[in-house]
Amino acid sequence: MTIALLCSGQGHQGPGMFDLVGHGPDVAPLFSHASRWFGSDPRDWVRSASDEQLRENAIAQVLCTLHTLAAFAHLAPILGRRCCVAGYSVGEVAAWHVAGRIGALDALDLTVARASAMNAASTGQEGMLFVRGVNRRALDALCAGRDAAVAIINPGDAYVLAGTADALSAIALDARQAGAARIVPVPVRVASHTSRLAAAVPVFRRALDGVSVSAGMAGRRLVSGIDGAIVLDKRGGLDRLARQIAEPVDWSACLQACDEAGASAFLELGPGRALSQMAADAYPLIPSRSIADFRSWEGVHAWIARVMQN
Incomplete structure (x- = not known):
């Protein structure tokens, strides 16, 4: 076993x-x-x-x-x-x-x-954001040109993004319009697992x-x-x-x-x-x-x- x-x-x-x-x-x-x-x-x-x-x-x-x-x-x-x-x-x-x-x-x-x-x-106001129900390609597109990126890949089209607070706020709005099933801030204050x-x-x-x-x-x-x-x-x-x-x-x-x-x-x-x-x-x-x-x-x-x- x-x-x-x-x-x-x-x-x-x-x-x-x-x-x-x-x-x-x-x-x-x-x-x-x-x-x-x-x-x-x-x-x-x-x-x-x-x-x-x-x-x-x-x-x-x-x-x-x-x-x-x-x-x-x-x-x-x-x-x-x-x-x-x-x-x-x-x-x-x-x-x-x-x-x-x-x-x-x-x-x-x-x-x-x-x-x-x-x-x-870490510099500035940073954080993390959980998003479920939007595929990886679409999330990468939402992050493009913004100070944010996919930080954790979970099963079932569930991801954690990390970046500046402003970038994550904007992405949350766009992800909701893209049909995300769930969007929740993660209580972490650094942009972990990103460049x-x-x-x-x-x-x-x-x-x-x-x-x-x-x-x-x-x-x-x-x-x-x-x-x-x-x-x-x-x-x-x-x-x-x-x-x-x-x-x-x-x-x-x-x-x-x-x-x-x-x-x-x-x-x-x-x-x-x-x-x-x-x-x-x-x-x-x-x-x-x-x-x-x-x-x-x-x-x-x-x-x-x-x-x-x-």
């Missing part, structure tokens, strides 16, 4: 995000390490933080990476060696840990380095050279976010991880890679349910859940045990 572990990006951080994953001795070092960026324990910090604070780019990236790492710390003892791992946006940093390539604390440090590089490269952040790529690439990277665990496949390719070469994989900041994420290809690797279940490590829902919609015959669906680890373990028997 091969389980596909999906590592979430930012957007679903909130006051109760650590209620399930934030307890136990295995996760204590993670929260202790992360507290240096919050001035207090992140489990306490999120409960009193404002929406504005929770959406700040660096804070959001660290919180979501921390959630994924904590969830995996709970799951690691019961997971078999055979799995594939894919990360959505910043989730790809955590995916490198889940796949056994880097340490958990290194993943947190790299997340901070990534966010800092992105913030430094506007090109200056951040070499900065983050140097940070990646500063951590110890292993070959990973046998049977654990790591999927590259920009093309869905299985990471086989360390240097090439790190190059793609850095380039992802300024190039589109092909999440549709990532899910396809998991399916082709023989995934018999998808499990999103959270926070949120967006990735597991996309997997369920794209591959309805494959069981798909998120950690966020469960109230206890007993429930998570029971579900994993059931799908492993099929």
Whole structure:
């Protein structure tokens, strides 16, 4: 049985995000390490933080990476060696840990380095916009001549665009006239995965050279976010991880890679349910859940045990 572990990006951080994953001795070092960026324990910090604070780019990236790492710390003892791992946006940093390539604390440090590089490269009022129901060619045409581009390719003619706030506002109006089924602002304030952040790529690439990277665990496949390719070469994989900041994420290809690797279940490590829902919609015959669906680890373990028997 091969389980596909999906590592979430930012957007679903909130006051109760650590209620399930934030307890136990295995996760204590993670929260202790992360507290240096919050001035207090992140489990306490999120409960009193404002929406504005929770959406700040660096804070959001660290919180979501921390959630994924904590969830995996709970799951690691019961997971078999055979799995594939894919990360959505910043989730790809955590995916490198889940796949056994880097340490958990290194993943947190790299997340901070990534966010800092992105913030430094970001200029002006930027953001992201979700659009469903308009094909890629039409979206590219709407972006042409404007400071915006396709940033994430999701299954089923669903895309995330990124660029300046003015450009995205204009594109939203045109996309609605073009028959878009859904248009929703994404609570991210940088133009992630577009050339506007090109200056951040070499900065983050140097940070990646500063951590110890292993070959990973046998049977654990790591999927590259920009093309869905299985990471086989360390240097090439790190190059793609850095380039992802300024190039589109092909999440549709990532899910396809998991399916082709023989995934018999998808499990999103959270926070949120967006990735597991996309997997369920794209591959309805494959069981798909998120950690966020469960109230206890007993429930998570029971579900994993059931799908492993099929």
